[in-house]
Amino acid sequence: MAAAKPTATVEANFDGLVGPTHNYAGLSFGNLASTRNAAQPSNPREAALQGLAKMRALFDLGIPQAVLPPHERPHLPTLRRLGFSGTDEQVLDKVRRRAPALLASCGSASAMWTANAATVSPSADTADRRIHFTPANLCSHLHRSIETEVTGRLLKSVFPDPSHFVHHPPLPCNPHLGDEGAANHSRLCRDYGAPGLEMFVFGNAEGAGAAPARYPARQTRLASESIARLHELPRSGTLFAQQHPDAIDAGVFHNDVIAVANREVLLYHASAFVDAEGVRERVRKHFGKDGEPVFIEVGDDELSLADAVGSYLFNSQLVCDPKGRMHMVVARECQEQPASRAVLERIVADDANPIDQIHVLDLRQSMNNGGGPACLRLRVVLTPEEWAAVSPGVWFGVKRHAELAAWVDSHYRDRLDDDDLADPQLLEESRTALDRLTRLLKLGSVYDFQRD
Ligand code: SUG
Numbered sequence: 001m002a003a004a005k006p007t008a009t010v011e012a013n014f015d016g017l018v019g020p021t022h023n024y025a026g027l028s029f030g031n032l033a034s035t036r037n038a039a040q041p042s043n044p045r046e047a048a049l050q051g052l053a054k055m056r057a058l059f060d061l062g063i064p065q066a067v068l069p070p071h072e073r074p075h076l077p078t079l080r081r082l083g084f085s086g087t088d089e090q091v092l093d094k095v096r097r098r099a100p101a102l103l104a105s106c107g108s109a110s111a112m113w114t115a116n117a118a119t120v121s122p123s124a125d126t127a128d129r130r131i132h133f134t135p136a137n138l139c140s141h142l143h144r145s146i147e148t149e150v151t152g153r154l155l156k157s158v159f160p161d162p163s164h165f166v167h168h169p170p171l172p173c174n175p176h177l178g179d180e181g182a183a184n185h186s187r188l189c190r191d192y193g194a195p196g197l198e199m200f201v202f203g204n205a206e207g208a209g210a211a212p213a214r215y216p217a218r219q220t221r222l223a224s225e226s227i228a229r230l231h232e233l234p235r236s237g238t239l240f241a242q243q244h245p246d247a248i249d250a251g252v253f254h255n256d257v258i259a260v261a262n263r264e265v266l267l268y269h270a271s272a273f274v275d276a277e278g279v280r281e282r283v284r285k286h287f288g289k290d291g292e293p294v295f296i297e298v299g300d301d302e303l304s305l306a307d308a309v310g311s312y313l314f315n316s317q318l319v320c321d322p323k324g325r326m327h328m329v330v331a332r333e334c335q336e337q338p339a340s341r342a343v344l345e346r347i348v349a350d351d352a353n354p355i356d357q358i359h360v361l362d363l364r365q366s367m368n369n370g371g372g373p374a375c376l377r378l379r380v381v382l383t384p385e386e387w388a389a390v391s392p393g394v395w396f397g398v399k400r401h402a403e404l405a406a407w408v409d410s411h412y413r414d415r416l417d418d419d420d421l422a423d424p425q426l427l428e429e430s431r432t433a434l435d436r437l438t439r440l441l442k443l444g445s446v447y448d449f450q451r452d
Contacts, residue, residue: 009193012064018048019070019109030215031370044410047365065396094423105143106419114378120270122381127232136181139173179223183254186261197286199223201255212248240352250305311340315372393442
């Protein structure tokens with residue numbers, strides 16, 4: 001059974017399907033899990049099935065759920081652009097021998113973390129009353145920056161109708177314009193269809209304010225401001241806040257590792273922002289007389305930054321079911337770690353906030369690369385008309401779950417070591433799998449290997 005067309009404005013989650021080359025290459029400096037698990041064997045099949053189980057859990061709550069396909073990896077067009085020539089097999093062999101680091105970057109399945117795919121502004125917030133998309137340039141890391149082009153293509157294919165959807169090109173790839181998409185962008189509103197306050201969180205303020213000392217800040221203020229301009233957001237509907245450099249230095253490489261918003265709720269760690277009081281004031285002002293925002297602050301005494309990064313508590317998904325009840329979808333690590341578990345118990349027991357149910361999921365394969373529940377999804381607020389204009393094949397339901405699980409079972413390996421990325425057979429398997437997937441999801445030819 002697929003979800004029925006909604007009768008009101010809803011927020012849908014577009015989850016990235018984990019790709020067949022999911023592996024641990026230690027590519028993300030500043031992302032502690034990525035560094036810690038470098039060169040561990042991975043299990044792409046288990047990773048993909050864990051992702052599907054999360055989609056199913058949200059679907060079962062009545063929350064519109066869709067799927068975004070993985071990218072082609074290893075990405076041969078990038079390797080060819082970097083000077084490797086010959087047949088695909090020869091290219092893989094040369095890069096394995098001469099530049100294994102490039103093979104790792106071109107073999108990452110990192111497009112699964114669709115919170116970094118794009119920034120999305122709902123039509124209730126934009127001047128032209130259309131939904132605006134800007135794919136993230138992800139220029140802080142090579143393995144992520146090569147996602148942008150195909151992401152843009154996929155988004156255009158999933159959201160095709162120009163009377164509802166506007167697709168901007170990614171910002172130029174430049175250190176002053178680093179943009180990591182929705183992971184640094186949240187929205188607070190009375191209900192999904194009401195004009196929201198879009199909160200852009202940046203780590204790098206270009207010389208203004210404190211900067212992290214240990215790890216890089218991936219999102220720049222210039223990039224956040226540019227996106228707000230492109231999306232035609234009114235000044236009254238935006239908030240720009242600086243991430244606390246201590247958080248970045250503790251391993252908070254995206255704001256969604258330390259704060260999450262949904263509807264009127266903002267759940268955040270006391271060290272998430274440089275000026276948390278300024279953030280609260282601005283949110284209160286946005287709500288005005290139309291209701292009270294709910295702030296759930298978690299102090300350092302309750303949960304240290306290190307434990308927050310360890311459990312990914314703030315990378316939980318806060319979602320509303322069709323009756324408006326608020327749920328929190330958390331990774332298993334939150335239940336296993338005593339301080340995070342205590343925070344969850346406190347949140348559910350407290351009647352001053354609307355969160356009344358916690359759902360615990362096993363996402364270990366993704367978590368081991370620093371990707372929790374919220375990293376795996378891109379939120380898109382849709383009116384019923386916009387919902388009807390989405391390419392229908394991407395919606396997730398009971399039947400789609402079964403089809404995708406069978407597809408994973410027949411195409412994915414259950415173990416991958418770093419050497420395997422050079423295996424021409426893996427490339428062939430991935431292409432066969434993706435070709436079948438685009439037919440299943442009815443997305444047309446979106447991959448380079450389908451267009452050449
Ligand atoms: O960009 N990890 C990703 C995790 C992204 C999480 N997304 C959000 N927080 N929204 C990153 O650091 C690790 C790949 C590797 O090391 O193999 C990686 O890219």
